[in-house]
Amino acid sequence: MNRPKLSSVAVLGSYRGGTSVVTGLLKHFGFFVGDAFFNAWNGYWTYEDVYLRRLCLECFDEREGNWSHRADFATRVERLSRWSEWARWRAVEEDACGIAGKHPTLCKLVPELTDAWTSDGGSAAKLVSVSRDAESIISAWRKSKSPNGHPWWPRGDVEDIVHDLIRCRDSSLEGVEHLVFDYERLRREPEFEIGRLADYCEVGDIRKSIAIDWYTDTCRALGQGTPLVLGWEHSANPESGKPPTELPELQNAMSNAFVDLQVSRRLPSLPLDKVLCVMITFNERLRLPDTLRHYRSLGVDRFAIIDNGSDDGTVELLLSQHDCDVYFMPHAYRSSVGGSGWSSTLIREFYGTGRWVVCTDADEQMVYHDCERHDLHDLVRLLKDSGQSSLPCVTIDCYSDRGFLTSVLDPNQQMVDCCPLFDSEGYVRLELNDPADGVPRVIWSGGPIEREMNAPCGWLAKVPLMYWKAETWNWNPHVAYPFERNFSAPSGAILHFKWLSDLSGVVGREIARNQRTYNAEKYRLLGRKIATQGDISLVSFRSRKYEGSSSIVGAGFADVVDWNNEQERIIPKLPSS
Structure with missing residues (x-):
């Protein structure tokens, strides 16, 4: 441009x-x-x-x-x-x-x-x-x-x-x-x-x-x-009128916190027709190489990454990359609203609005129908032409055919080859259009962590790809604002690669840090499960091998996209009330 x-x-x-x-x-x-x-x-x-x-x-x-x-x-x-x-x-x-x-x-x-x-x-x-x-x-x-x-x-x-x-x-x-x-x-x-x-x-x-x-x-x-x-x-042209009163207050609080954000390395300005990918990292040296590879293959032009104090070589890896802007935030992760406040502020105040942005984690890889042949630039053109400004997704946990403590990711191996299985059924999608808390959203529940560990349900929806306007904000990691963006079509999926051999150490670390939502409740549940059962296999009758984007479309997790600018909505059947 x-x-x-x-x-x-x-x-x-x-x-x-x-x-x-x-x-x-x-x-x-x-x-x-x-x-x-x-x-x-x-x-x-x-x-x-x-x-x-x-x-x-x-x-x-x-x-x-x-x-x-x-x-x-x-x-x-x-x-x-x-x-x-x-x-x-x-x-x-x-x-x-x-x-x-x-x-x-x-x-x-x-x-x-x-x-x-x-x-x-x-x-x-x-x-x-x-x-x-x-x-x-x-x-x-x-x-x-x-x-x-x-x-x-x-x-x-x-x-x-x-x-x-x-x-x-x-x-x-x-x-x-x-x-x-x-x-x-x-x-x-x-x-x-x-x-x-x-x-x-x-x-x-x-x-x-x-x-x-x-x-x-x-x-x-x-x-x-x-x-x-x-x-x-x-x-400019707000999509849904006045937001809840806490949003401007949150934005000001995040802006004030960013006075302490340190720029480790920032590349020349990124034109608006390029796709930006934002991440928050802490000790992600194991997963980052493949996640960077994945998003590059989708057409991401620049990464903007806030590191929160890694000591495992994450920062050194990022600084060695040709396409990564790297920042350091000394504040506690707990203050970031699950990372969403930091990512939103970084986009608005360091890159400006009027651009398409992917917000993701180092263990997440976004996919959508036919993404092997159509990159993000094709996708955003289709979304723009159809009047859409987001790609809502469901988070799908991927795991291996072994116990996860023995699922070792080899150097240069893709995570989907190490953990190629996912639950092809058992997920439930629910739309909350007028909830009592005033936050319309989509709730996805299911997956191996819920079926095996009785973990809290309903935290699998995300909106990783959005066109950022003045009013755009990540309300939390699972809800986008304006709220209409949570209900857009087409939809995609996020492959989630938590279940690798380092997970036991990650669990202990996160319990000790206690920076996660609800006092790291999911990590505490997982820690107790590991303590009582040791290595755990997640394989069940629901398991299916991921063989490309057609797998998640076939399972009903993502929409079929007609790349001639028409899409057919495919949503998993909701349970009867």
Whole structure:
């Protein structure tokens, strides 16, 4: 995908300095300003794209007591250029007239920004300096309250950082063409000031009129006390309206935790027409080589992997790969919502929306009808053409014809050759369309761990492949948001390779770590089973050999896909109630 050449606008100003309203005007002029915006809980739209925000914070540390640049100049330019490249691709998709972005720390990064946003050989980036009196900014900051009534962002250096941002911005703009946008005059004479901005950005009268109407309506709503920030309202074409209230809170908590995420190795920007695969790993050296091989064979173009402190060579393996971005998260896995919170935040804040992503584990391999001949690029084209944005799957445990403690995976052996058997029946699918907990979802139950160990049922549904929009999120490892995505067709399956000879050690480790759901209940059940019975064979009358995707289609676990863009729904028969 060639990077398109479009005009770019950077909005420069302090926190509480009026940059949000200017970026909102640019959005209504027809610029792409992002679509997943940071929720600052401050009563108005921020129009601060979370991907750009994350990159800015990689360039400049805004935390109290750390107010300083990060990395060297060239690295900061490279980081800011990532957003420019992504935004240009998105702008073409949205038929936007250009790109525009804001974050207060850009005031400290004007030279880097100028290089990063004009590096495609196009025209120089337009710079808009939002002028507002420093004392008014400081007063607005101190008066701002979060929904809980607490100060919006309490810190002891408010005056210093406001004055520093303004001083640094103004000195960087000396001798550089730019527009000074008068925030106070906007409030007095909106049509005049919006007209000046439109002329500078070379926007026509129709778009200017749309922006004026938006600003007038916004002021009227604020005057009536109407809240304008609810997180979901930032989304472009949300699929299912307002999400449960806990989602924006969870997203903010995850975003805050990602301040501590460390970048071990990150490759150049990934174009939007490439498929990304995200994993969370901890001591997966045994399974990773074959899982990487599998997803490469399906057409994955890049892996983005968060390691949670492996000490078995996992990180060294990943860093030796040509297509893996590698990160390190020091926080406890228990805080990640089963990994789904971390994977969702990584996608939104490090790669941006508007792309197809596979979220998987190192012991999981997604399959679908005829995947041996049709890769993920074929699949996403079919899904897109049929108006679908996800591939729901059932997790199918695979095992060998021996006891699992003697199921040794040889070097260079594929896991499906070591563990080729699966239960071809005994699984049950149930749709919960209007559950009491307000989370519509699909429940799959069955498989060897339930039949042999009486483990908790119903945790086998997953939605590994999705097209990520602003509102997309992995609610937990088994439920996608928007909830409609859990019910899409066609469907696929996930081959699950837990039952290898290292499992006894894994069980002991996970019980000791106690980072899994429900205090690692499944691992405790399995540990007791191993302690009383030793090696366990999972072979039963239900066992069948996996011989390709036709096996899971024939068993009713995945849909037949007509690759001419029609699909026939095949769902295992539900039990009678």
